[in-house]
Amino acid sequence: MESHDLDLDHDSVYDGLLGGDPSQWAFGTDFEDPLAGVDTTIPAGVDGATLAAYCLMLGDDALVYAHRLSEWTSNAPDLEDDIALANIALDLLGQARLLLARAAAADAGVVPGLPEGSPVPAEDALAFFRDELAFRNVRFVEAVNGDFAVTIARLLLFATHRLALLQGLVPSVDPVLAAIAAKGVKEVTYHRDYAARWFVTLAQGTDESRRRLLAGLQTVWPTYAELFRCSDVEAVAARQAFGVDPRVLEPEVDAVVDHVLATSGLERPDLPPSGTRPLGREGQHTEAMGHLLAELQVVARAHPMGKW
Amino acid sequence: MSALAVAATVTDPEMPMLTLVDLGVLRDVAEDGEHVTVTITPTYSGCPAMATMRDDLRHALHTAGYADVDVRVSLSPAWSSDWITERGRRKLKAHGLSAPGPAPTGPIPLTLVPTRRAIDCPRCGSAAVRLTSEFGPTACKALYQCTDCLEPFEHVKEI
Numbered sequence: 001m002e003s004h005d006l007d008l009d010h011d012s013v014y015d016g017l018l019g020g021d022p023s024q025w026a027f028g029t030d031f032e033d034p035l036a037g038v039d040t041t042i043p044a045g046v047d048g049a050t051l052a053a054y055c056l057m058l059g060d061d062a063l064v065y066a067h068r069l070s071e072w073t074s075n076a077p078d079l080e081d082d083i084a085l086a087n088i089a090l091d092l093l094g095q096a097r098l099l100l101a102r103a104a105a106a107d108a109g110v111v112p113g114l115p116e117g118s119p120v121p122a123e124d125a126l127a128f129f130r131d132e133l134a135f136r137n138v139r140f141v142e143a144v145n146g147d148f149a150v151t152i153a154r155l156l157l158f159a160t161h162r163l164a165l166l167q168g169l170v171p172s173v174d175p176v177l178a179a180i181a182a183k184g185v186k187e188v189t190y191h192r193d194y195a196a197r198w199f200v201t202l203a204q205g206t207d208e209s210r211r212r213l214l215a216g217l218q219t220v221w222p223t224y225a226e227l228f229r230c231s232d233v234e235a236v237a238a239r240q241a242f243g244v245d246p247r248v249l250e251p252e253v254d255a256v257v258d259h260v261l262a263t264s265g266l267e268r269p270d271l272p273p274s275g276t277r278p279l280g281r282e283g284q285h286t287e288a289m290g291h292l293l294a295e296l297q298v299v300a301r302a303h304p305m306g307k308w
Numbered sequence: 309m310s311a312l313a314v315a316a317t318v319t320d321p322e323m324p325m326l327t328l329v330d331l332g333v334l335r336d337v338a339e340d341g342e343h344v345t346v347t348i349t350p351t352y353s354g355c356p357a358m359a360t361m362r363d364d365l366r367h368a369l370h371t372a373g374y375a376d377v378d379v380r381v382s383l384s385p386a387w388s389s390d391w392i393t394e395r396g397r398r399k400l401k402a403h404g405l406s407a408p409g410p411a412p413t414g415p416i417p418l419t420l421v422p423t424r425r426a427i428d429c430p431r432c433g434s435a436a437v438r439l440t441s442e443f444g445p446t447a448c449k450a451l452y453q454c455t456d457c458l459e460p461f462e463h464v465k466e467i
Binding site: 186197 | 345347350352353354355356359362378379380381382383384385386387412416418419420421422423440441442443444445447451465467
């Protein structure tokens with residue numbers, strides 16, 4: 001009888017498990033364009049490079065914040081909130097994927113170069129192979145999570161802002177951006193409600209929960225103003241009617257935040273905004289961003305030819 | 309079998325009792341000689357089941373003899389839980405899940421108290437149910453428990 005060397009049968013012990021039917025892998029066997037079949041022609045009167053830069057800003061906000069929120073997975077106070085924060089992160093990651101793909105379709109020049117033959121799609125190249133200076137997210141989303149109360153305070157401000165922003169983008173002259181926004185509105189509505197309910201619950205809970213929430217609000221408040229600072233790209237985006245000037249969102253967002261604060265029996269923190277320029281939008285980030293990107297990118301960067 | 313009939317047999321990977329037609333995800337199947345173009349719409353922006361749906365559609369059509377299959381994405385109009393068919397809703401209930409009510413329209417209210425939904429326990433039919441979480445094991449579901457028979461169950465969210 002011939003000896004049978006198992007090690008020589010397969011390169012990997014998992015080879016052959018599926019009898020050669022690759023359709024059973026949960027995430028498919030190939031990268032697919034999330035905008036496959038979508039008409040990504042740049043509308044008349046819209047500058048493609050500015051559209052790409054604008055989509056990177058909104059996509060990076062979602063990507064970086066999704067990563068932060070995903071850090072709660074297996075660490076949240078209870079299972080329901082673990083699942084909730086992971087779901088919110090997943091929704092934002094989906095929005096990021098579409099927005100980064102839209103950026104790449106509008107201007108291929110924004111996509112980092114990869115070795116020839118790399119199977120990494122454009123939106124992954126943007127997420128995993130850009131350096132810190134090329135990220136255009138607000139600093140607000142890159143800060144470390146802190147405790148659950150800090151997270152809820154930040155999520156309330158972020159989701160309230162993003163819901164107003166996405167609603168403002170529904171009439172965008174770019175039909176792709178308009179469609180991504182219309183879909184996102186439905187998702188972020190749930191995020192805002194979740195954060196607002198927890199905010200009120202913590203404020204009206206115990207002395208300790210209220211103390212922590214107040215501390216959380218004071219932690220995030222100085223950077224809140226950054227969400228309404230208008231970069232040059234956003235100003236052009238608003239002029240060309242495919243984007244929104246963030247300054248116009250402030251009254252609407254403030255009204256919702258003030259309503260939640262009033263219900264919670266809290267006042268706006270009396271703290272000055274940190275800085276006056278949209279530094280994150282210009283690629284100037286805080287120390288936290290480097291650590292975040294290291295974790296986000298390390299595996300993809302180690303395998304630029306990798307298929308997942 | 310027509311390409312449409314084949315595509316209509318493909319099921320959702322997370323809720324396999326529903327076909328993509330029941331779920332309202334299959335938007336169009338166009339047959340042009342050898343070439344088939346299937347159009348699907350994502351339920352949620354980040355739903356990881358999309359890739360599997362695409363692969364399953366391609367696999368089913370290849371197996372049925374359609375060699376040239378193109379699966380496309382339609383983003384607009386955005387998917388709504390209203391698109392789940394009556395048959396889909398009956399199947400959800402038969403499998404212990406609660407079907408969504410009408411999707412919200414118009415201005416978006418801030419809701420500071422837990423969402424009230426008029427839903428019944430899919431096991432015992434009691435209307436005495438309690439929301440345990442607005443977020444569930446997949447993006448499209450909330451978690452409930454029946455306070456009469458104590459059955460925990462999933463509710464497909466209105467979106």
